[in-house]
Amino acid sequence: MYDVIVIGAGPVGSRVAHRLAGRGHRVMVLERRPQVGEKVCCTGIVSEECARAFDLDEGVILRRANSAKLFSPSGKLLQLRREESQACILDRAAFDLAMVSRAQGEGAEYVFDSPVSDIAVGEKGVRVEVSRQERRHFEARAVVIAAGFGSRLVQKLGLGELTDFALGAQAEVETPGIEEVEVHFGQKIAPGFFGWLVPTRPGRARVGLLSRHNPERYLRDWLESLQAQGKVVSAESKLSCGAVPLKPLDRTHGERVVVVGDAAGQVKPTTGGGIYYGLLCADIAADTLHQALEQDDLSMKSLARYEREWRERLEWELKIGRWARKLFERLDDHRLDQLFDILKANHIDEALLEARDISFDWHSQAILMLLGRAVVAKVMGIIRIPF
Numbered sequence: 001m002y003d004v005i006v007i008g009a010g011p012v013g014s015r016v017a018h019r020l021a022g023r024g025h026r027v028m029v030l031e032r033r034p035q036v037g038e039k040v041c042c043t044g045i046v047s048e049e050c051a052r053a054f055d056l057d058e059g060v061i062l063r064r065a066n067s068a069k070l071f072s073p074s075g076k077l078l079q080l081r082r083e084e085s086q087a088c089i090l091d092r093a094a095f096d097l098a099m100v101s102r103a104q105g106e107g108a109e110y111v112f113d114s115p116v117s118d119i120a121v122g123e124k125g126v127r128v129e130v131s132r133q134e135r136r137h138f139e140a141r142a143v144v145i146a147a148g149f150g151s152r153l154v155q156k157l158g159l160g161e162l163t164d165f166a167l168g169a170q171a172e173v174e175t176p177g178i179e180e181v182e183v184h185f186g187q188k189i190a191p192g193f194f195g196w197l198v199p200t201r202p203g204r205a206r207v208g209l210l211s212r213h214n215p216e217r218y219l220r221d222w223l224e225s226l227q228a229q230g231k232v233v234s235a236e237s238k239l240s241c242g243a244v245p246l247k248p249l250d251r252t253h254g255e256r257v258v259v260v261g262d263a264a265g266q267v268k269p270t271t272g273g274g275i276y277y278g279l280l281c282a283d284i285a286a287d288t289l290h291q292a293l294e295q296d297d298l299s300m301k302s303l304a305r306y307e308r309e310w311r312e313r314l315e316w317e318l319k320i321g322r323w324a325r326k327l328f329e330r331l332d333d334h335r336l337d338q339l340f341d342i343l344k345a346n347h348i349d350e351a352l353l354e355a356r357d358i359s360f361d362w363h364s365q366a367i368l369m370l371l372g373r374a375v376v377a378k379v380m381g382i383i384r385i386p387f
Helices: 011-021 048-053 092-105 152-156 215-229 275-294 300-329 333-345 348-354 364-371 374-380
Strands: 002-007 027-030 045-047 061-065 067-071 077-081 087-090 109-111 116-121 126-130 136-145 165-174 181-184 195-199 204-211 239-245 257-259
Touching (some): 002 126, 002 275, 011 092, 027 092, 027 136, 045 048, 077 333, 077 348, 087 092, 092 109, 116 152, 136 275, 195 215, 257 275, 257 300, 333 348, 348 364, 364 374
Parallel strands (some): 002 136, 027 109, 067 181, 136 257
Antiparallel strands (some): 067 077, 116 126, 165 204, 181 195, 195 204
């Protein structure tokens, strides 16, 4: 019997496996795909804070960014720039493989091409069913679900489902030399959300967007527009698609079970970024499970420590982010253009850059600072800030 079975070999699942195996626990990781390193619908941008905190290898970083251009629906420009690097653009395939390698280096076992069909929790352990050509099962003292958005296993275990989410589409494209990250707003591009153009290697970039519906159609239309503007060489690109949770599960633990990462909804509602928050929660999950395994107490009450600690760390950010997301989705193109004018005319963009406590990952300070300005609040249609 294993101590812990981790379902999902993405960065978050591998981080849990790495931390637990490194403390001497017997860990197995089950992954439905034949291998990791395949294309995923992820922009792959993390902060320098994240890169330092998790000691990311330089080999997985394609380039660094210290600036971004923001475009309003009518093409008005705000340029945000700091002297020091703010973000790292990752090679997602290399990053995923590196996280697997770290976990394997500590003794974690990986079994690929193994989609999990069922989990049965008993008094003495957990039985995990794997659907392959021949059905197999594995047993462990506890299980971690890190299988990404929409895992049916979460619902089967009575932990609810992720009901608030956005849909994303992304393509790898050839560019004539885009050097800065670009973020584009507007109903024609990504209603209620935004599109991105992120340079990766010389002459290459990731183009993508989020929306509530039809992301592929919006992205095809936008790619044609970008080609007409000379920003991409061709609009004909293979798209990858996925879903991004915007609100976490009401409960992310149970008897002998914890849920982490996108499967738990531990994602920034403002941008849809989930790597950093997922890794933070992976460490909390590993610490909680280590203690529970040592004490031989994997009850729901014991694992509630995980729930308390990750919410203490992230819930304020998630709450403010969800509120801001709802406000933003109400804005039409006219109001978005007004907002750009106000930010520029009142030097609010400069104030945001000068505020050193405002960062790439922690958005609540920036949101409250923005909405505390009467001119911004008026455009957003806010009577009062509820926090």
